[in-house]
Amino acid sequence: MKKYKKILLGSTLVLFFVFATGFTWLYSQIESALPTLDGKADIFGLSGTTVIERDENGIATIKAENRNDAAVALGFIHAQERFFQMDLLRRNSAGELSSLFGPAALKHDKKIRRHRFRDRAREIIKNLPSQQLALLKAYTRGVNQGLELLKGAPFEYLLLRQAPVLWQEEDTVLTIFSMYIDLQFEYGERELTLGLIKSSFGEEMYQFLNPKGSRWDAAIDNSRYHESPIPAHGWTNNGTAALSGKTQAQTYQDQALPGSNNWAVSGKLSENGSAILANDMHLNLRVPNTWYRASLEYKSHEHEAVKVTGVSLPGTPSIIAGSNGDIAWGFTNSYGDWSDVILLETNEDNSQYLTPDGYRPFTSYKQVIAVKDQKSVAIEVKDTIWGPVIDEDYQGKMIAYRWVAHDLNAVNLNITELEQAKDTDQAFAVAAISGMPAQNLVVADKAGDIGWTIMGPIPVKHGAVGDLPASWASGENSWSSYLTPALYPKVKTPKSNRLWTANSRVVGGEMLDKIGNGGYALGARASQIRDNLRNKSRFNEQDLLNIALDHRAKFLDRWQDFLLNRVLTPETLAEHNEWQEIKALLDNKVLKATTDSVAYRLVRNFRLNVKSLLFEGVDSRLEAAGKTYTTQVIRHQLETPLWQLISEQPKQFLPPSATSWHNLFEQALAATVRDMTADQDLEDATWGQHNTAQIRHPLSRAVPFIGRWLDMPATELAGDKYMPHVQNNTFGASERMVVAPGFEHQGIFHMPTSQSGHPWSPYYGKGHEDWVQGKVSPFLPGETKYTLILSNY
Template identity: 60%
Template sequence: MKNIKPFAIALTLILLFFLATGAAWLYSRVDSALPQLEGKATLFGLNATVNIERDEFGIATIKAENRNDAAMALGFVHSQERFFQMDLLRRNSAGELSSLFGEMALDYDKKIRVHRFRERARTIVNSLGNHELELLKAYTRGVNQGLERLGANPFEYLLLQQTPVLWQEEDTVLSVFSMYLDLQYSAGERELSLDIMRKALPADLFAFLTPKGSKWDAAIDGSQFSQSPMPANFPKTITSDGRTVSISKREPKFVGSNNWSVSGKLSTTGSAIVANDMHLGIRVPNTWYRASLIYSSNDKTVKITGATLPGTPNVVVGSNGSIAWGFTNSYGDWSDVIVLETNEDKSQYLTPDGFKNFTSHSQMIAIKDQESIEIQTQDTIWGPVIGENSDGKLLAYRWVAHDINAVNLAHVQLESATNVDQAFNIAAQSGIPAQNMMVADIHGDIGWTIMGPIPRKRGEIDELPKDWSTGEFGWDGYLTPDEYPNVKSPADGRLWTANSRIVGGEMYKKIGNGGYALGARGQQIKQRLFEKEQFSEKDLLAIALDTEAIYLKRWQKLVQEKVLTEQMLSQKPLWQEAKQYLTKDTLSANVESVGYRIVKNFKTEVKRRVFSQLDSYLTNYDANFSFKTVRNPLEVSLWKLVEMQPEGFLTQENTWLTLFNDALDTVLEDMTQDQPLAKATWGQENAAAINHPLSSAIPIFGKYLNMPAEPLAGDGFMPRVDGGGFGASERMIVSPGHEESGIFHMPTSQAGHPWSPYFGKGHNDWVNGNPSPFLPGKTKYKLTLLSY
């Protein structure tokens, strides 16, 4: 016994030694992955010395002799701060996530591989002009040297037990392809759903459920599209179906953005002002990386400040002192589903020139800890085969993202543009996912146009799949710059967009409809812009933070007048308590509001109950149907049904009043689970969920990678769009020539490393709406890059 005790002590000490050694090694590896902020570093390929200055928030100011050196330095800081984020972007569009995450990503990779984006990216790189190619090469050299200069691989690779792969020029193109996947449909989901509705429903019901316009339209040219009339009868096969409900109790988030501008005659600066907030899924680190580039070009000094996308060498949105610009996603029609006519064994498909063989492609997918697998994809003259419809016909996909002009670096030219007209011309030559570009210049002019390729379509292709084999339908290249839709400096001095339809007439015909948002957000922004005759940057920030629920006021009135009757209130004490929160004049998505949460969830629950049987019927009719892709026009039809309460739409066992009552009961029961109604605020439901993609895989310490889960104001039908892990990925308000009074917010910080001295900085200003500066502040860290 006496001999065992010393042995146990010795064993314990040895174990503690190994644990301490392991912990020290782990600490050193994580600590060594921090970016270099100060001192000197020598880079191969630099033409001259470059200084990188960071303020206390980590915002980088890069001072270089020329644009290529600035690109190399930007690549250096991107990779040191954000390489794992960049890696996910390129793997996402290349269909190569399985090599990092294993079999769990395999189905996604198979789906993406039909687009052959890596092959297309190589083709695009080989087609770039010398200037763009040299810029891309400089950026790539900077990325790889930044990665190599880290003392250890980024900490995410330590967790995944992987080694990062060096950056290639084509990976920058793949990063932009990832934005295509995020912002546009990659497999014709909306067109397929509309086609299923067209086939499965009577024509008048299909038209009613897919209206072209509504009272919420807020086009900048004042155009209005009418809503289809309500059908006289509703088919019993649809309205009495009892199958499973698949519509979510939570409103799905709408990828998009807001932007607006006021001309110099309305601004306090004398220059025009642009405001922009891009709504995306938010995580740690943020999509964007703030930077200011200062370099010489044609004997002039260029200073461009704004947000960059790690993986690319340009400033995405920002100001150069002469112009400022921002983006919202354009939901124009940038793709088409083609129904193929094939021979009997589907080995050939019909074209205007007769039957042709499919082009087959073999691709290998590497899978972590497993053998690679080989898959086969097929192409047509129009695009890849993406599946088949319920009739057994193969489908092909024509998409802007598949063409050589989908991605280029023309965007960089905005850094030297001096007025709205020059910006318009650059926008029409740029290869990015089509955006509503809002631009303001120092002369006081403002403008809107589409930035990105616009196809020239042949025939009335509209929004439904078509057979292109006769030659009646097709794409005939792309619009030239002088054909692009644009609006410059309207007489009232105001412009706005919010993912809804922007224009009508001939301009609308060129853009088409790819699934616009309801116009409620845009209309509210328009209303705020016409409430004043002069605006400062802080005035425009107030619009960005507007949480009044104008769209939901009619739903509040419905509950007050039709549901909370004296009879029902006498029977339901909880309803009596709810009434006090529903009688306030102003309904806003504030964090402390109980009333907003009741009204919003009541509207959502009514929508779920009204359309659940329709959704079930269509899903069973064809599994390709997706309620999410067609939900926006259904908001218009929903209110018409609620307002008119037609007989025959609901099941015989139900009435409209019963539906409303049951919906309110469900909402209040959900809100009061384990708590009183008074504590069931909107902020409780709308708590931030801004997380690192790997945080859930790290026990105990993973939570320290995330932003705080605090309550957020805002929602989807108002200018301030914030909710959970979705919302304003940036807020920017700037007047060119007056950048010192500009405003910029990001939901997370510059840092990708949790031990960075500025990790999380700036987040509180984003949450609370504090007007944090657009320009970088006083230098706190300075790194000098030297040439060989």
């Protein structure tokens, strides 16, 4: 017996020793990937000593001799803090995620390889101006030395059993291509869906479901377009109610479009005479955050001192949005028409396609995709004179894609010139020559001027090119060139002294003709921001922050009234006495998307259920044609026809699952209450319970036990998508900035997650609570806590 006890004890000690050794090794490996915060480091390629200071939140200030040295230092800290994030961005657009994650990413890689973004990135690098290429080379040197000077690889690679691959100049271009993918349609989904709607339901229905305007329009030039009339014939609905076929998560998801809000007031309305800018860039929320905060101080080529503060995008050397003391600038996604689906006319065996010069053979490219732990996969992609072949349409016709992202001027580093722009006019000049996904640029300057323009390439189109797929074989449809800077749409300091954009249509008339419609958001956010700006005559930074945090549900006011007065009638309440509680919850309530609001959740979900029931006929027809076709890509414009239908209640649009329009509304309300009370009382079914943050690291789902250290807390969030305070559990303001140039010390800044991508960083997660609570936190970096000196060797 003693013998067995000794063996058991010995085995236990050995196992403990093995576990302790393994744990110690793992701990040391993770710890060794922490960035260097203090001390000195010898870096190749600097022209002089460069200093990196960080405050207690890790916000970096780089003090350099010139812009290239600042790029070296920015690349260095990007790599040390965010290299895995950078790696995912380049692999995402290059179609190379399979080499990191294995077969799970193969479907994505095969699809994205049709665009051949790595090949295009290499061509762009070859054509960059020498000054920009030098800046990019400096940044790349900094990235690779930052990575090499980590004592261990970023911890994500340890979990994936991979080694990081050094950065190349073309990878920065790929990073920007990833933003194209995030912000624009890469497969023509919207045009294809609209084309199917027109061919399936006819011109009247197409116009009805694709209205030019609505009551929510809030263009800065006050232009308006009308909704379309209700067609005489409805759509055929052969299915059961959509509510029975969808899960709760699908029904109530109501996804937001990647976009943003920004607005500005001129110096005539501010307390200090400088114009003030506010900017919230809305993106998917994750750990680490999309942006990295930095302040750069350097000498220009004219030996003038430059200080610019804002956010950078890891993988690129520029300040993307911020303030330099003379101007402040920010972006919202433009949703102009930057791509077109081309219906190819092919010969019998699909080996050639018709062009204005006759039939031509496709150009084929072999693409080899490396797959982790498996053999590489080779695919062939085809190209045309207009762009790559991306798929077939619902009739089996091959389709090609003409997209700004495929051209040489899609990407350049001209945005860096904003760092030294002195006024609104100079910012306009930079915007018109910049290569990036086209954005609504709003700029505010120290002299008090404000301005709006498009920043990014604008194609010049001819023929029937716009919302619908078309053949380009005859030459009548084409892109001839890109708009010259002199012709760019712009608005400078309007009479109202106010500007605003929120992904909806910004202008009309000739300016809209140049920009086109690539799927604008409904103007609910824009109109609420506009009205808030009109309600005051003097502003400071706190006033503009209050607009950003406005979560009043103005968009749902009429739905609340509809529920109270047209659904919860005395006759309905007599039949459904249990709905008296709903009436009590909604009566005399100002609807707000606060975490404790049951009323907001009720009205919001009721609207979504009505929408699902009414448009099930369209959804089922589109789904039958393939996954590419979905009302999800036109979901925001459907509010206009939806409200027309419930207001006028035409019989031809009543789904077969409903005996009357009132019965349809009762079905929607019953489903709403049933889902909200599945395991609780209605009074406990708050909006915050539904809208709880899920801001996660990409690996926390794959390795669940590490999520508690990597993810942000599961906090209940106020706000929703049809109001300025845009927030849902995985989407919202990736930054929130309010700043007046020249008065940056009064500026305000929020970010949903911290600077660091390493969970053991001393500032990991800092700033998150300020973002959740809307607490004022400074735009400028605080007092220096860490100092790292970089010297050339």
